[in-house]
Amino acid sequence: MDINQIKEILPHRYPFLLVDKILEVKAGEKVVGLKNVTANEEFFNGHFPGHPIMPGVLIVEAMAQVAGVGLLTTVDNPEEKVPYFARIEDARFKKPVKPGDQLIIEVNVAKLRRGIGKVEAKAMVDKEVVTEAILTCAIQDK
Template sequence: MAVLKLNIQQIMEILPHRFPFLLVDRIEEVDPGNKVNGYKNVTINEPFFQGHFPGHPIMPGVLILEAMAQVGGAYVTVVDKIEKDRVTYFVGIDKARFRKPVMPGDVLRMEMDLLSRRRGIYQFQGNAYVGDTLVAEAVLKATFAKK
């Protein structure tokens, strides 16, 4: 098993996303066989907390899914050496469940397990945790296409 650690600068070299839509702060380990773990430090300074919800800030579930997808996209880009002229597109989200709210001060850990690579479609089982508590899960499907 090879281990790869990516800091925010390295992630920004791989992913096209930028603030406020870059939702991954670091990637701690990549198992080239099928697994990647990424982290998002959730702070009160996130722009979405102004409206979601005033007085009771909760990270939107769709942004948790997007953060998981960014971790998976970074994995595929590194491991499968995806060309820089490609962009990632969601092609499906299945079995999405939100178990607990994610709030400012939480560290969101996203574990992405590659389920399949078929005809350019990557399918991941994504689980997001705060500490040891499962907060969200989904099967995410994406592909890469020329910009």
């Protein structure tokens, strides 16, 4: 999925749309997304001047957005639904993410029932895990 296809189903927009491309989708099982981290991101102005690091909470949000895309592919009329972030468990931040990095986000669906999805997510830079967490999302009508 390219950015235009992502915007058809995710409600997020600039500056909070944190997924640039979906590389792989196996509905109800797995989704892989990509986020290009550029020096022009607004959050780098304050986090941290002279030592830019992507905030961990935004990495987790990017993982949740990829999870949302994956979960929305399992429902009818995904453009009429919205994924709500419901829970974060066991978040671990292993390495800083810097301008120029490319985040590859892999999300595996652990449980999906009645519009609630629990996923295992990890974000990688150069095939090395930088962040991982268990996320729960609820799919609701807009």
